[in-house]
Each structure stands twice: as structure tokens, then as C-alpha cells.
Amino acid sequence: MAEANVAVKTLDKKELLRLYHEMALVRRLEEEAAHLYQQGKIGGFLHLYIGQEAVASGLLSVRRPEDHVLTAYRDHGVAIACGIEVKYVIAELLGKATGVSKGKGGSMHLADVRLNYWGGYAIVGSHLPLAAGIALADKYKGEPGVTICMFGDGATNIGYFHEALNLSMVWDLPVLWLCENNQYGMGTAVERASAVEEIRQKAEGYGMPNSRINGMDVLEVRGAAEEALGYVRENGTPYFLEVVTYRFQGHSIGDPERYRDKEEVDRWREADPIKIFRKHLIDTGAFSVDDLSIEEERVDQEVAEAVEFAEASPDPPPEALYENIYADS
Amino acid sequence: MAEITMREAISQALWEEMERDERVFIMGEEVGLWGGTYAVTRNFYDHFGAERVRDTPIAEGVIVGAANGAAMAGLRPVAELMTINFAFLAMDQIVNGSAKIRAMFGGQFTVPIVIRAVGGGGRQLGATHSQTPDVVFAHFPGMKVIAPGTPYDAKGLLKAAIRTDDPVLFIENATMYQSKGEVPDGDYVEPIGVSKVQREGSDVTIITYSKGLQLSLQAAEELSSEGIEAQIIDLRSLRPLDLGPAIESLKQTNRAVIVEEGWRSYGVGAEVAARLYEEAFDYIDSPLKRVAQVEVPLPYNRELEQMALPQIGDIVKAVREVL
Missing domain, CATH: 3.40.50.920 (Rossmann fold)
Known part of the structure; x- marks a missing residue:
């Protein structure tokens, strides 16, 4: 990954600041979502991305507009990194008509096809076959996109994972398989659920090139993603990238977290991707503390306005119940 | 009008739709080199080629799942399940995928997939290969489930299934492939959901x-x-x-x-x-x-x-x- 790191060093300040802004925005969004959930304004499940921000932001900072993105149900950060405005995300969390999925999807089912973000999927592993099919459509039509399919470590133990990885090799499909290894499938640690602890080893079984990187450093993720996407683009065949990360919150709101020690969580919090990146930006002289504080205030403002927009938005009308079931409605 | 078999009627519908629309392609177990286990796609592979008549691994989850994805992305996949009994291995993709993706994302996607599946008993295939579980699939809003009883309807309804933007499960009966009926020459479409x-x-x-x-x-x-x-x-x-x-x-x-x-x-x-x-x-x-x-x-x-x-x-x- 040496070459990619050189490329990262040449990142212009504007892009560095954009990355910082985006990660801070996701963090703030998630904190606000937790707050709204506690107020009873968000129903259902709520899976927060706090701790994993560097993965979506690093990865999607190097995707091209023609690249399709899919992920699992922990999808707020991915939605933001795909370019969805935060107000439409929060509106969806509140079930409003203005939400990205018109209030029909909720937290786990954000999508915006105009931004080539093909959705969050809540059945573990079920979107991996979809990704293979979307990549097949590009190949079939002779279009240049790469399909970026993100999933957790837990998804790598299910049949879909193996069927989809195998098919992507047999059919030479342009997919970047990206495993966000946050080390727990709900409350079950990787070593308690997976026969191999390094998930990338599973790609070996399919003869698929792969690597495993640190997901707490946004620039490392970006560099590795650039290289991996380049490989898929050039060869038209899959690549497997395992990104090791950690979620600081429970699996979902209300998780009592009996399965891990506070010490472990605290240790990982030392590696907070936003703190690390902030320090990097200041230490390298790219930005001052004041510069970043201004950015953080902007983020606070943006989220506050988004909440205001979402709360003022209407619920879907009763007739929406019967809409969008079939293609003619 | 010519008298043809159910097998020929289904085969004609597929062939004509593939000639008509380049987005239509077939994927499934043994659909290509073998020519289909019920010989419905015989000669398709030679005529349309490996890109459009795609032999898959024996992996029903990814057969239907990848077809769902390809359908979302603008193609018109006809995914063949060798028997409807194997559809249970793809149940999640049918029920949680095909049937729900449009509604769940507020109408952003259509999933114009056709899943062809062969069902029915009476051929001494034992308990797991002889089922007629059609109603199981008809339970789910978002799906369309078609099961023709004549060659005429099989051809006209399969064409309609391929052309609709909705997901369709098209159920054939293994003991009916040889049954004959009058089928008009050339193109015609029968309406879905009309008895x-x-x-x-x-x-x-x-x-x-x-x-x-x-x-x-x-x-x-x-x-x-x-x-x-x-x-x-x-x-x-x-x-x-x-x-x-x-x-x-x-x-x-x-x-x-x-x-x-x-x-x-x-x-x-x-x-x-x-x-x-x-x-x-x-x-x-x-x-x-x-x-x-x-x-x-x-x-x-x-x-x-x-x-x-x-x-x-x-x-x-x-x-x-x-x-």
C-alpha cells in the first residue's frame, strides 16, 4: 500500500477538511439520533456508526459517481458518505414523507439511487447476492462502474457470503467486497463465530486477492480503497478488503453490552478515528485548532437544522400505505 | 394457430422475448450447455451465447439474489430454479428481496425479475421433489405469482411476466410439459391477474x-x-x-x-x-x-x-x- 500512502500525502487541504467535516457530521448525526430515539421520536431499531466513521468516509472518498454502493443495516454513515443530505436521513429516521425512503424504510433502509447508493439491507448477508447482480448488469451493459458492497464480520459466516464471493470469481464481476470487521456480530466476538479470525482468509478460499487494513485511520482506508478499486476497475474482477474497526456503542440502542469489558471499549476509544485524524491535521500544520473548531460548529449547526427540517416535515399521507408496492403505484 | 406442447410454448416465449429485448437473459442451473433439465432452453446457448444464457453454480440464494440485483440495475433476468422445491433455498431473496425492495425504499427501485420454477407431484420423486407449494409464494404482497394451465396461456403469460416491471414467480408443472394446445403464431401477451x-x-x-x-x-x-x-x-x-x-x-x-x-x-x-x-x-x-x-x-x-x-x-x- 506504499504507493497509495504517497497519494494520500498529496491530498489537498480542501479534501482533508471535507473528510474531517464528513466524519464529524456522521458522529454528530449519530449522537443526535440516539437523543431522538431516547425521546421516543425514532421507532424500531437504531444501529449507530460511532467509531466506524473512517471506513465509510475513507472508502467512499475515492469512489466514482458510476460506482454503486450497498451496505447492511448500520447505514447512516454510508448514506452521508454517499452524499445524502443529513436532513433527508434524519427525516427518514423520524418516518417522515421527506425521508430518503419516504418514511417506508426507516433507519435500516436508507437509499438514494440518484446518488448510486443502492441501500441498506437488514437481513444479514442478503445484499451480497444483490451486489453480484448489480455488477453483472454493469458488465452486461458494458458500463464502467464498480459495485462496492460493504458488510460486517457477522455476514461472512452465512451462506450468501460464500455463494456471492464464489459467483463473483466464476463470472468475473467488478465488485469490491468490503468487510467492516467491527469484531462483533451483535454480541458474538469474531473468534466465537468465525473459523478464521482474519476474515480476509475466507477470500483466499475463492482465489480472490485481498488485504486487511486498519479502519481507524481514514487516510489508510482511503489509500487502500483507492488501490482496491483500481484493481477492480483495471481487471474487472473482484477484490476483498477487510477493514478492522470497532463500534463504540452497543449493537443497537438498548444493548446491555454484557459481552465485552468497559476496558476493551476504552482501549479502542483511544483509537477514535476522528480524534486521530484531528490530531493528524493539527500536527501536520494543515489546520489550526480554531479552523477545526469552526468546522465542528458548522456540523452542529447543520445537524440542528436537519432535525428542525425533519420535525417540521409531514408524515406520509394515509394513501401512501398502498403506494410503491407494485411498479404502477 | 398451431398445436404445440407446453414445453414449446414456454420455450417460444423465452426465445421471442430474448430476440425482442437485449436486456432479457436467462440464468440458472443447467440452462446453458445442458439445454435445461426439462429441455425448455435447448439450443438457446448456441444461439444467444454464454453471456445471455448463464449457467450458474448450484446456489439458489445467489441465483435469485443476483437476478434481483441485475433486475434493479435495469436488466430483465429470467432466473430458472430447477424445481420449486429448491426455491426454499432462495426464500429470503424472494420474500425479503424481490417482493419488498420497491416498497421498502419508497419506490426508488423496480425489480423486474422472472423466477421460473417447476413444481408438481406424480413422478415418484419422493417428498422433497414433488411439492406444489404455490400458495406459500402467493402469500406475499409485492410478488406476482402465475401458474398457467394451457400452452396458450403459458406463452402469453410468460411474455407478460418478462415485460412487467414487477417481480414474478412463474410456476410450471413438470407433468404438463408434453400437454398440447392451440397457440397462435407470432407475438401476443395475456394479462396478468385475470382469470x-x-x-x-x-x-x-x-x-x-x-x-x-x-x-x-x-x-x-x-x-x-x-x-x-x-x-x-x-x-x-x-x-x-x-x-x-x-x-x-x-x-x-x-x-x-x-x-x-x-x-x-x-x-x-x-x-x-x-x-x-x-x-x-x-x-x-x-x-x-x-x-x-x-x-x-x-x-x-x-x-x-x-x-x-x-x-x-x-x-x-x-x-x-x-x-
């Missing part, structure tokens, strides 16, 4: 579909020799379910028998009867009768298997009972 009178009669209404239609037509001939004329309504599609013609028929006959190959409990007969009691109670003069499969996993032994499957005689008997 059809397949035989005129004014004494009793038989409501059925797929293999049940064949059995009912033969039962009607036997009844006719006794002077009983049955009107036969072919549902053709289980979702949407059109009971309009059945109710019209009931107004005249006031008596009905519902025939299906699958199990009785929670079956097509149960649904149809419930709706008829709800919507046409005043026209019913005698309790509705259901003819269906005996509720056992189908045994291998030929005699036992036939005992479990609905027979022509069962339909004749049910008709006599409602009259």
Missing part, C-alpha cells in the same frame, strides 16, 4: 388452475356424459387473484368446487372459498367443496403417491356432492 373461463357450463362452477385445470377438464367430460355441464374458471394467477369470472359463474350455477394439486390446509381452495363466502354468499346454495392433495409428505411408492394426489374421480365425486 379465464376455460369451459362453458351452467350446472356447476369448477375453480382451478395449472394441473388442476387439466384434471378438471377431463372430469367435466365425464360429468357431461351424465348431463352435468361444468363451467371451468382458470385462475391463471394466484397473486393478483381475480375472482370476477368465478362469481359471475356462481350467479348462474350456485354451486362450486375448487380444485388444486397442493395441500388443502391454507391452500388456494381455502382462500377462494373464504372470498366467495365473503363476496358472493347470496349466490351459494350448497357448501363449497375443495379437492386437494392428502396432507402427507408425498411418498415414493407409485400407488401411495397417486392416492395422495387429487384425481379426476375426486373432482367428479365432489361435483356430485355439491349438486
Whole structure:
């Protein structure tokens, strides 16, 4: 990954600041979502991305507009990194008509096809076959996109994972398989659920090139993603990238977290991707503390306005119940 | 008009749709080099090539899943499941994928997939390869479920299935591929979700579909020799379910028998009867009768298997009972 790191060093300040802004925005969004959930304004499940921000932001900072993105149900950060405005995300969390999925999807089912973000999927592993099919459509039509399919470590133990990885090799499909290894499938640690602890080893079984990187450093993720996407683009065949990360919150709101020690969580919090990146930006002289504080205030403002927009938005009308079931409605 | 088999009708529909629209392609187990395990896609591979007639691994989850994805991305996949019994391995992709992706994301996607699956018993294939679980799939809003009973409808409905933007499960019956019927030359499309009178009669209404239609037509001939004329309504599609013609028929006959190959409990007969009691109670003069499969996993032994499957005689008997 040496070459990619050189490329990262040449990142212009504007892009560095954009990355910082985006990660801070996701963090703030998630904190606000937790707050709204506690107020009873968000129903259902709520899976927060706090701790994993560097993965979506690093990865999607190097995707091209023609690249399709899919992920699992922990999808707020991915939605933001795909370019969805935060107000439409929060509106969806509140079930409003203005939400990205018109209030029909909720937290786990954000999508915006105009931004080539093909959705969050809540059945573990079920979107991996979809990704293979979307990549097949590009190949079939002779279009240049790469399909970026993100999933957790837990998804790598299910049949879909193996069927989809195998098919992507047999059919030479342009997919970047990206495993966000946050080390727990709900409350079950990787070593308690997976026969191999390094998930990338599973790609070996399919003869698929792969690597495993640190997901707490946004620039490392970006560099590795650039290289991996380049490989898929050039060869038209899959690549497997395992990104090791950690979620600081429970699996979902209300998780009592009996399965891990506070010490472990605290240790990982030392590696907070936003703190690390902030320090990097200041230490390298790219930005001052004041510069970043201004950015953080902007983020606070943006989220506050988004909440205001979402709360003022209407619920879907009763007739929406019967809409969008079939293609003619 | 030419008389062709069900197999030829289905094959023609696929061939003509692939000629008409480049987005249409086939994927499934043994659809290519083998020519289809029921020979429906024989010669397709040589004519259309490996890109459009795609042999897959034996992996139903990814067959339907990848077809869902390709459909979302603008292609028109026809995913073939060698038998409907294997659809259970793809159940999540059908139920949580095909049927829901449009609604769940507020209408951002369409999923114009066709899943072809072969069902039915009577060929001594044992319990896991002989099922008629059509109603299971018809339970889910968002899906369309078609099961034709004649070559004419098979061709016209398969073309409609490929052309609609909605996900369709197209169910064929393995014992019907050789059955013949009149099919017009050239292109035609039958509407999805419209049932059809397949035989005129004014004494009793038989409501059925797929293999049940064949059995009912033969039962009607036997009844006719006794002077009983049955009107036969072919549902053709289980979702949407059109009971309009059945109710019209009931107004005249006031008596009905519902025939299906699958199990009785929670079956097509149960649904149809419930709706008829709800919507046409005043026209019913005698309790509705259901003819269906005996509720056992189908045994291998030929005699036992036939005992479990609905027979022509069962339909004749049910008709006599409602009259």
C-alpha cells in the first residue's frame, strides 16, 4: 500500500477538511439520533456508526459517481458518505414523507439511487447476492462502474457470503467486497463465530486477492480503497478488503453490552478515528485548532437544522400505505 | 394457430422475448450447455451465447439474489430454479428481496425479475421433489405469482411476466410439459391477474388452475356424459387473484368446487372459498367443496403417491356432492 500512502500525502487541504467535516457530521448525526430515539421520536431499531466513521468516509472518498454502493443495516454513515443530505436521513429516521425512503424504510433502509447508493439491507448477508447482480448488469451493459458492497464480520459466516464471493470469481464481476470487521456480530466476538479470525482468509478460499487494513485511520482506508478499486476497475474482477474497526456503542440502542469489558471499549476509544485524524491535521500544520473548531460548529449547526427540517416535515399521507408496492403505484 | 406442447410454448416465449429485448437473459442451473433439465432452453446457448444464457453454480440464494440485483440495475433476468422445491433455498431473496425492495425504499427501485420454477407431484420423486407449494409464494404482497394451465396461456403469460416491471414467480408443472394446445403464431401477451373461463357450463362452477385445470377438464367430460355441464374458471394467477369470472359463474350455477394439486390446509381452495363466502354468499346454495392433495409428505411408492394426489374421480365425486 506504499504507493497509495504517497497519494494520500498529496491530498489537498480542501479534501482533508471535507473528510474531517464528513466524519464529524456522521458522529454528530449519530449522537443526535440516539437523543431522538431516547425521546421516543425514532421507532424500531437504531444501529449507530460511532467509531466506524473512517471506513465509510475513507472508502467512499475515492469512489466514482458510476460506482454503486450497498451496505447492511448500520447505514447512516454510508448514506452521508454517499452524499445524502443529513436532513433527508434524519427525516427518514423520524418516518417522515421527506425521508430518503419516504418514511417506508426507516433507519435500516436508507437509499438514494440518484446518488448510486443502492441501500441498506437488514437481513444479514442478503445484499451480497444483490451486489453480484448489480455488477453483472454493469458488465452486461458494458458500463464502467464498480459495485462496492460493504458488510460486517457477522455476514461472512452465512451462506450468501460464500455463494456471492464464489459467483463473483466464476463470472468475473467488478465488485469490491468490503468487510467492516467491527469484531462483533451483535454480541458474538469474531473468534466465537468465525473459523478464521482474519476474515480476509475466507477470500483466499475463492482465489480472490485481498488485504486487511486498519479502519481507524481514514487516510489508510482511503489509500487502500483507492488501490482496491483500481484493481477492480483495471481487471474487472473482484477484490476483498477487510477493514478492522470497532463500534463504540452497543449493537443497537438498548444493548446491555454484557459481552465485552468497559476496558476493551476504552482501549479502542483511544483509537477514535476522528480524534486521530484531528490530531493528524493539527500536527501536520494543515489546520489550526480554531479552523477545526469552526468546522465542528458548522456540523452542529447543520445537524440542528436537519432535525428542525425533519420535525417540521409531514408524515406520509394515509394513501401512501398502498403506494410503491407494485411498479404502477 | 398451431398445436404445440407446453414445453414449446414456454420455450417460444423465452426465445421471442430474448430476440425482442437485449436486456432479457436467462440464468440458472443447467440452462446453458445442458439445454435445461426439462429441455425448455435447448439450443438457446448456441444461439444467444454464454453471456445471455448463464449457467450458474448450484446456489439458489445467489441465483435469485443476483437476478434481483441485475433486475434493479435495469436488466430483465429470467432466473430458472430447477424445481420449486429448491426455491426454499432462495426464500429470503424472494420474500425479503424481490417482493419488498420497491416498497421498502419508497419506490426508488423496480425489480423486474422472472423466477421460473417447476413444481408438481406424480413422478415418484419422493417428498422433497414433488411439492406444489404455490400458495406459500402467493402469500406475499409485492410478488406476482402465475401458474398457467394451457400452452396458450403459458406463452402469453410468460411474455407478460418478462415485460412487467414487477417481480414474478412463474410456476410450471413438470407433468404438463408434453400437454398440447392451440397457440397462435407470432407475438401476443395475456394479462396478468385475470382469470379465464376455460369451459362453458351452467350446472356447476369448477375453480382451478395449472394441473388442476387439466384434471378438471377431463372430469367435466365425464360429468357431461351424465348431463352435468361444468363451467371451468382458470385462475391463471394466484397473486393478483381475480375472482370476477368465478362469481359471475356462481350467479348462474350456485354451486362450486375448487380444485388444486397442493395441500388443502391454507391452500388456494381455502382462500377462494373464504372470498366467495365473503363476496358472493347470496349466490351459494350448497357448501363449497375443495379437492386437494392428502396432507402427507408425498411418498415414493407409485400407488401411495397417486392416492395422495387429487384425481379426476375426486373432482367428479365432489361435483356430485355439491349438486
